[in-house]
Amino acid sequence: MTGEKRQARKGPPRWDEASARVTESGLPIKEVYNPGDFPVEREEGIGLPGAYPFTRGVYRTMYRGRLWTMRQYAGFGTAAESNKRYQFLLSQGQTGLSVAFDLPTQLGYDSDDPSVEDEVGRVGVAIDTLADMEVLFEGIPLEKVSTNFTINSTAAIVLAMYYALAEKRGLDPRQLRGTVQNDMIKEFLARKSYIFPVDPSLKIVTDIIEFCSRRLPSFNPISVSGYHIREAGADVVQELALTLKAGITYVEGALSRGMTVDEFASQLSFHFTSGQEFFEEIAKYRAARKMWAEIVKTRFHSSKPESQLLRVFAGGNGVTLTAQEPLNNIIRGTLQCLVGVLGGAQAIHVPAYDEAFAIPTEESARIGLRTQQIVAYESGIPRTADPLGGSYYVESLTEELEKRAWDLMEEIDRKGGLVPCIKTGYIQGLIQDRAFERERQIQSGQKPVVGVNCFSSQKTESIHLSEMDPGILERQKRGLEEIKARRDQAAVGKALESLKRAAAQGKNLMPYIIEAVKGYVTVGEITYQLREVFGEYRETERA
Amino acid sequence: MASRIRVLLAKPGLDGHDKGVKLVARALMEAGMEVIYLGMRQSPDAIVQAAIQEDPHVVGLSILSGAHVSLTRKVVSRLKEAGCTEIPVIVGGTIPPGDLETLKKEGAAAIFPMGTDFEDIISWIGNYASLNPSRPNSGGGAR
Numbered sequence: 001m002t003g004e005k006r007q008a009r010k011g012p013p014r015w016d017e018a019s020a021r022v023t024e025s026g027l028p029i030k031e032v033y034n035p036g037d038f039p040v041e042r043e044e045g046i047g048l049p050g051a052y053p054f055t056r057g058v059y060r061t062m063y064r065g066r067l068w069t070m071r072q073y074a075g076f077g078t079a080a081e082s083n084k085r086y087q088f089l090l091s092q093g094q095t096g097l098s099v100a101f102d103l104p105t106q107l108g109y110d111s112d113d114p115s116v117e118d119e120v121g122r123v124g125v126a127i128d129t130l131a132d133m134e135v136l137f138e139g140i141p142l143e144k145v146s147t148n149f150t151i152n153s154t155a156a157i158v159l160a161m162y163y164a165l166a167e168k169r170g171l172d173p174r175q176l177r178g179t180v181q182n183d184m185i186k187e188f189l190a191r192k193s194y195i196f197p198v199d200p201s202l203k204i205v206t207d208i209i210e211f212c213s214r215r216l217p218s219f220n221p222i223s224v225s226g227y228h229i230r231e232a233g234a235d236v237v238q239e240l241a242l243t244l245k246a247g248i249t250y251v252e253g254a255l256s257r258g259m260t261v262d263e264f265a266s267q268l269s270f271h272f273t274s275g276q277e278f279f280e281e282i283a284k285y286r287a288a289r290k291m292w293a294e295i296v297k298t299r300f301h302s303s304k305p306e307s308q309l310l311r312v313f314a315g316g317n318g319v320t321l322t323a324q325e326p327l328n329n330i331i332r333g334t335l336q337c338l339v340g341v342l343g344g345a346q347a348i349h350v351p352a353y354d355e356a357f358a359i360p361t362e363e364s365a366r367i368g369l370r371t372q373q374i375v376a377y378e379s380g381i382p383r384t385a386d387p388l389g390g391s392y393y394v395e396s397l398t399e400e401l402e403k404r405a406w407d408l409m410e411e412i413d414r415k416g417g418l419v420p421c422i423k424t425g426y427i428q429g430l431i432q433d434r435a436f437e438r439e440r441q442i443q444s445g446q447k448p449v450v451g452v453n454c455f456s457s458q459k460t461e462s463i464h465l466s467e468m469d470p471g472i473l474e475r476q477k478r479g480l481e482e483i484k485a486r487r488d489q490a491a492v493g494k495a496l497e498s499l500k501r502a503a504a505q506g507k508n509l510m511p512y513i514i515e516a517v518k519g520y521v522t523v524g525e526i527t528y529q530l531r532e533v534f535g536e537y538r539e540t541e542r543a
Numbered sequence: 544m545a546s547r548i549r550v551l552l553a554k555p556g557l558d559g560h561d562k563g564v565k566l567v568a569r570a571l572m573e574a575g576m577e578v579i580y581l582g583m584r585q586s587p588d589a590i591v592q593a594a595i596q597e598d599p600h601v602v603g604l605s606i607l608s609g610a611h612v613s614l615t616r617k618v619v620s621r622l623k624e625a626g627c628t629e630i631p632v633i634v635g636g637t638i639p640p641g642d643l644e645t646l647k648k649e650g651a652a653a654i655f656p657m658g659t660d661f662e663d664i665i666s667w668i669g670n671y672a673s674l675n676p677s678r679p680n681s682g683g684g685a686r
């Protein structure tokens with residue numbers, strides 16, 4: 001039976017009138033688009049690049065003025081190994097950094113905690129104290145290179161370390177450019193690296209937004225991420241609606257602290273996925289910009305155009321990468337890079353072709369970067385802003401996505417709002433249903449995946465994969481032991497005590513965490529104190 | 544009526560990628576099996592404890608964090624220590640081809656890497672259960 005099925009899969013997938021008629025998220029597609037689909041009177045509504053509502057891009061000259069930032073996600077092992085990879089990527093022409101942390105760092109455990117020994121340095125770099133951060137950025141000018149930190153539950157600690165590192169180097173922290181992901185809503189929804197319950201988690205997000213608006217004017221305190229919601233199975237409409245709802249929730253949180261929208265909104269940034277349904281994905285970036293500009297201007301009464309810009313980091317859709325015939329992923333990455341560029345992203349990550357197996361090798365990371373460089377410097381695509389603007393098809397897709405996303409946002413409001421819907425698990429259920437449906441479509445062959453459910457060679461390509469150096473855990477533990485022996489223990493105790501008090505009193509935690517990390521207090525020690533005060537989130541598991 | 548096949552699923556370690564395990568859980572349930580999903584961030588000891596209590600036909604681990612070899616080793620060896628040698632451990636997730644043999648050596652009864660069809664998992668479990676039919680405490684209430 002299985003043999004028969006496999007045989008059938010060598011052939012071409014279904015491609016006919018009916019299968020061609022809808023996009024991946026179910027938008028109906030016409031045979032051809034013409035002026036009737038995007039009449040002249042609606043053309044005015046989209047404006048020009050750099051002008052409200054920014055459908056066509058957040059800057060007037062777009063890539064003609066400055067290319068997007070090429071930012072390959074990287075990090076593994078100890079800080080020394082990761083620093084070497086960053087130096088390599090920068091030497092190859094990468095223009096920004098994107099730091100991946102290991103799971104213990106993301107969840108607030110130190111590398112010497114026996115319960116996490118299997119995970120130290122595995123999916124990212126292990127950071128226990130400021131000393132690791134010093135090594136991570138050795139030889140990298142913080143005032144010149146912008147860095148994106150994929151860190152959420154422990155974002156305040158990593159940001160505090162980066163701030164302390166700048167001070168230690170004698171830099172004015174106001175020069176720091178970069179982003180902490182710091183988007184807890186999508187952690188509860190999709191990425192699942194939460195620690196504290198929903199309310200204190202969102203409170204810390206606001207602490208970071210407030211801190212950056214006062215002290216780090218060129219730093220993005222958050223990257224509101226649809227990316228992971230999509231990776232968890234959501235479709236484009238859900239990604240769009242949920243991300244913008246999350247953005248609204250964060251703005252409301254900051255406003256409730258007494259800030260005005262134009263004090264912080266220009267520092268908010270976004271992160272979307274670039275999936276395989278080419279034009280629908282491009283339209284998503286355009287719709288997102290328009291919707292966010294409207295939200296910030298009309299709902300929150302912003303008067304500063306910079307506050308209304310949806311600046312976005314476009315990541316390649318990791319779940320589309322296949323373990324079968326892995327070199328095909330290079331082509332998928334190229335298409336995803338084009339989506340980001342034609343969608344007008346400010347920074348782009350192209351996934352490495354071996355990501356369905358392991359973290360990237362130096363070679364696969366380099367190919368991801370080269371993909372971006374070829375698109376940037378050889379294709380000519382970035383010569384003009386929003387080359388697809390005015391396309392009957394793309395503009396009508398943009399309008400349709402916008403309409404459907406507003407509808408879903410209203411539906412969530414009717415059901416009590418985003419945060420209550422997360423607490424009840426309603427939204428997680430929606431995403432899971434969609435994920436199951438899509439998986440069924442792939443397994444039944446209804447949704448073609450080349451090399452997997454159609455045109456499959458059935459051959460195992462052998463590719464070189466990165467392997468974890470078994471000495472990492474011991475090296476990291478030894479380093480931590482040395483720091484612990486060297487630091488001023490009395491100061492550590494004092495810093496932790498005042499942090500705990502501040503947490504209990506509901507104060508902004510940033511100054512207290514900065515004080516602590518300067519004294520080489522560990523990620524685990526800080527998180528332990530906060531766990532004591534805030535408790536831990538427990539998901540109601542539903543299969 | 545034959546008692547239903549019971550499967551215990553869990554995510555050991557800190558990995559939060561739970562889409563796959565939830566999809567598999569759903570597919571197994573649709574195939575008529577009883578699924579006990581423990582959730583993520585489970586320690587090997589907690590999984591073994593649950594296996595002793597629930598007495599499933601099969602224990603399934605889902606790991607996408609790269610820590611599959613050591614985590615599988617821990618679960619298998621602690622199951623053995625607890626005397627549950629008859630419950631096979633199957634593993635799914637991001638598993639590089641080079642680790643398939645290693646995982647087998649560590650005691651994984653079957654491995655279903657990324658991209659495996661539900662059908663393959665369902666039929667493996669079904670075959671195993673038909674060859675090892677009587678589980679003393681099986682057929683407990685749905686959960």
